[in-house]
Amino acid sequence: MPGRPTRPLLDGHASGYHVLRIEDYSRIKSTVPNGELVESRRSRTCFIDQVEDQKPSYVRTVEPNNFVSHGSWGRGKFVRRAELEQSGRLKDDCFTVRCDIVVIGKPRAMDTAAAPSILVPPPDWPQHFRALMLSERGADVRFCVGGQKFAAHRCVLSARSPVFNAQLFGAMREGTTTQDCIQIDDMMPQVFKTLLHFLYTDALPETDGKDDEAASAAMAQDLLEAADRYDMQRLKMICEDRLCRHxxxxxxxxxxxxxxxxxxxxxxxxxxxxxxxxxxxxxxxxxxxxxxxxxxxxxxxxxxxxxxxxx
CATH class of the missing domain: 1.25.40.420 (Serine Threonine Protein Phosphatase 5, Tetratricopeptide repeat)
Structure with a gap:
């Protein structure tokens, strides 16, 4: 017989019930000595006319056991045959029970839907590193590009580029003192400035929108060459993407x-x-x-x- 479908509860559990009509009691009573009820996690079973009264003799809340013969979970004892036959609930060799089922969720301190939340801002390290680049505090290496000089931090450049790491700390080491200025040829100052910005912030500088498409494509080409030169694969792919659009x-x-x-x-x-x-x-x-x-x-x-x- 139909019942009420499972519905969510406020505490994260779910409940529902089924109404079961058992017919031909006299024929099946010898095969089911005490009546076996299959449960999902936790069940409460009673006669259909005892839902409100919930007498202890007929209402049981139990933890699940495993029925090996059935391959399912449940409890076997509900009511003894003698009690059932003397209760007056057998009518036309039939009786009806209602089985309430509760599926219990994982324990938790409170409902997550009602939990307060904190809006966490995005990482702000790019702003701090950009300020470090612009202030030149602690800068320990300088580059000369197209007649312009740029100050930078060896540790930042080394961490971001394998080529800079080799130039500043490895076999290709150059400019070992703060007085030295590493000369970079075949690159425009604006391109190197943009490269430094990406090294410190992992992003390209924002434009004012005045550059035309030709200038934007030209800068992407020059940056791609610089990215390949210093083995900066992410910047290289960003430039590829921009050039695809032009x-x-x-x-x-x-x-x-x-x-x-x-x-x-x-x-x-x-x-x-x-x-x-x-x-x-x-x-x-x-x-x-x-x-x-x-x-x-x-x-x-x-x-x-x-x-x-x-x-």
Whole structure:
């Protein structure tokens, strides 16, 4: 017979009940001596007309045992046959019981839904390290880039870049005193400044929105070269992602050459995808960038041809 479905309680438990009608009592009483009830975790069983009274003789709250023969959990004793037959509850060789089931959750001090919560702010170490970079307090190494000087902290650079670690503390050690200035060639001062910002904060500096797309793409290209030079893989991937968004007819050839030179497979695949249209490829082949690609990176051109011939 139907019952009430299991529902959650305020303390994290759940409860429900089933109404069971047992028929042909005279036939089955010899096979079930005392009546076996299968329980889920904890049950309370009573006759249907005793729900409100809950007399101790008929209402039991028990911990589960295992019935080996049934392969399930439950208790076997509910009421003796003699008590049942004398109770007057047998009608037409049938009786009805109600089994209330409580599934008990794990003990806890309080309901987590009602627990107070504290809004934890995001990590603030990037702001502190940026302030350290700008103040130059404790700086013990200096770099000269394009006529400009930059102060930094050896321990920070060493922790963030394997190449800086080798230059400052390893076999490539340079600038062992604070008076020394390490010369960096083939890099613009703004690029090195941006590189330092990432070394200290793990993020690129915010822009004022005035840079056009061409300038943004050019900076991403220069930063990618610097990231590869100092083995900063996360910065390298950030630059790849930015360059993927700036691929067009005028930039795709130079971007593909850059990706080939610095082993940027994801960026290469983005360029190949852009060039798979014959119409687009014709337009790109008319650019100066394509001529640069042919001369500087013939391997990338051969790979492109292979992909176009065998899509």
């Amino acid at each position: 691929i067009d007819v005028s930039t795709v050839a130079t971007t593909l050459a850059l990706a080939e030179q610095h082993r940027c497979q994801g960026l290469k695949e983005a360029c190949y995808e852009f060039l798979k249209s014959p119409k687009t490829l014709d337009a790109v082949m008319a650019t100066d960038g394509f001529q640069h690609l042919v001369k500087s990176c013939p391997s990338a051109l051969f790979e492109l041809m292979s992909k176009l011939c065998c899509p």
